[in-house]
Amino acid sequence: MHRHSLRSPAIGVTVALAAGMLVTLSAPTAQAAAGAILPFTSVEAESATTTGSKIGPDYTQGTLASEASGRQAVRLAAGQRVEFTVPRAANAVNVAYSVPDGQSGTLDVYVNGTKLAKTLAVTSKYSYVDTGWIPGAKTHHFYDNARLLLGQNVQPGDKVAFQATNTQVTVDVADFEQAAPPATQPAGSVSVTSKGADPSGQDDSTQAFRDAIAAAQGGVVWIPPGEYRLTSSLSGVQNVTLQGAGHWHSVVRTSRFIDQSSSSGNVHVKDFAVIGEVTERVDSNPDNFVNGSLGPGSSVSGMWLQHLKVGLWLMGTNDNLVVENNRFLDMTADGLNLNGNARGVKVRGNFLRNQGDDALAMWSLYAPNQGSSFENNTITQPNLANGIAIYGGTDITVKDNLVSDTNALGSGIAISNQKFLDPFHPLAGTITVDGNTLVRTGAMNPNWNHPMGALRVDSYDSAIEAQVRITNTTISDSPYSAFELVSGSGRGYAAKNVTVDGATVRNTGTVVVQAETQGAATFRNVTATGVGAAGVYNCPYPTGSGTFTLTDGGGNSGWSSTWSDCSTWPQPDQGNPDPDPTRNLAKGRPATATGSQDIYTPGKAVDGDANSYWESTNHAFPQSLTVDLGSTEAVRRLVLKLPPSSAWQARTQTFSVQGSTDGSTYSTVVASQGHRFDPATGNTVTVSLPSGTNLRYLRLHVTANTGWPAGQFSEVEAYLTS
Known part of the structure; x- marks a missing residue:
């Protein structure tokens, strides 16, 4: 989810096959049970x-x-x-x-x-x-x-x-x-080429587009086959249709297409591609297909949108807007965000792949989104947040969507009172979440150091007072939990008034229900198979903040057990790591230590940033740092670093390398000896491991440091190659 002035993490027929494969079979004449009809x-x-x-x-x-x-x-x-x-x-x-x-x-x-x-x-x-x-x-x-x-x-x-x-x-x-041939120009339309637009993409066509829009008020602006280069955004777009010959044929090259704070509406944008040049995410830049408002009664359909920051970042008035049958690819932030005051908006039948934040979001900033819906969309691979996120709003519907392969900071669907900024309008009325299919959704949240579920209800900044109705859900191959009820701020606001009725859960990595805050929910007709650890994890945080009441409404099966130890988190099988021999096996893996000093925590040694570092408890040798590689590996080489800054004077650290396959019994892999870290040579030390070394848990046991009375590493890297 992109925000302009403050950035916090928002964090055919489709058939789910065996874990690890998703195949989309599309037909233009059959409505998918969940997801979009795709061409x-x-x-x-x-x-x-x-x-x-x-x-x-x-x-x-x-x-x-x-x-x-x-x-x-x-x-x-x-x-x-x-x-x-x-x-x-x-x-x-x-x-x-x-x-x-x-x-x-x-x-x-x-x-x-x-x-x-x-x-x-x-x-x-x-x-x-x-x-x-x-x-x-x-x-x-x-x-x-x-x-x-x-x-x-x-x-x-x-x-x-x-x-x-x-x-x-x-x-x-x-x-x-099967791409259709180019469509023909509608009768009575104004072609952008008649106003001087260059279909070769060489000359700037911005003014030609503006002149065509001005000439076609109440009618159609025609974008013939070709490529058109725009160097600045369009504004004052109202009471007009912008139409291309099909997105395979009519292409506009610009990172900012429409940027306007208001419009009288009746704007229809259809059947062409807008492909930008956004290579990094700058939240203060309006690098979006639409930034602001199209006005009431507008529509966006048949578009190919790619290489932008956000597809549609919608503010102002967009009542009864319809966004349908579009493709959103490779955005560096959200695919679409209804940023308050969206009434009666329908977002349906779209395909979204590789968004850099929430794929589809409603954020009720300044005014509530009301009576709006996300329906029959297919979403895959949002790589920094949720597939679908509802942040506040009144009487919102999320229905018949297919979401797969979320990563890092997101769930498949998040229903949340996370506000980010004020004035925020929390969830109200009835939130309907019906008929959705979630495949391999949910992810480890590195800020919480434990995971997010496939479907998350989150009382982040205030208790949930709305009625949250979750019905007819299918959750397959979630790497962690299926349903999560949490107060993501850690302040323990209640997640209540939640009903889950009718769900099929297959092969969830840890638990079916992950309850981590006070509140209450009723579950009925929820069937689970292939549960990884237990049916329920019920451990409200902060400890003593209240209880979560889970009511069995009947018809549930396959998840009656409860995880017994709230001091530990159930660990799933995380699959096979990338076999690329050049990959650093330790990067991003869980790290622990016998002690650490202030903010210099163990994770700083595996975060990929050589400027941050772990420092052990001072004046307390011996100390050790342990990294869990996730699976047993034939490690042949370690690369150990200290910050490259010349402010770090040369020093010698004495340590041994130890290894374990089970995390309890360790053996010495490389005997203790002194290793010199010198800024003149990059403050880097390489340690070769003997052939035949196999370990999952890598431990560095430090007994001395000539430069500081503690063990210190800014990066611990492990490789399969010698």
């Missing part, structure tokens, strides 16, 4: 044929596998390929991929073994986003999307392959689509 069919790279290597599944924040669809992808070195079997008639493809930071290249494209003259450009330009002002955020947003008209028709069963040429490429998923 394309998605195929996961890990289910294709490849000469590369599969990565994942992994749920660890900050890895390629954890941000991938299905938590799995395929890594291609130069010369390697992945070959998809085409699932439907198609003439176009969109590929979700990642390349290493700072690199760009191409994928060669083959159809039934024949190389096309066209290539697919791949780049890291829009990826690797850092949001250091957001607590718990790490470098994220690794993936990007690239699309291509094949220039020919392919049929079901044909083979389409992508081969890396000059850089490593991780391929996640391919969307195959």
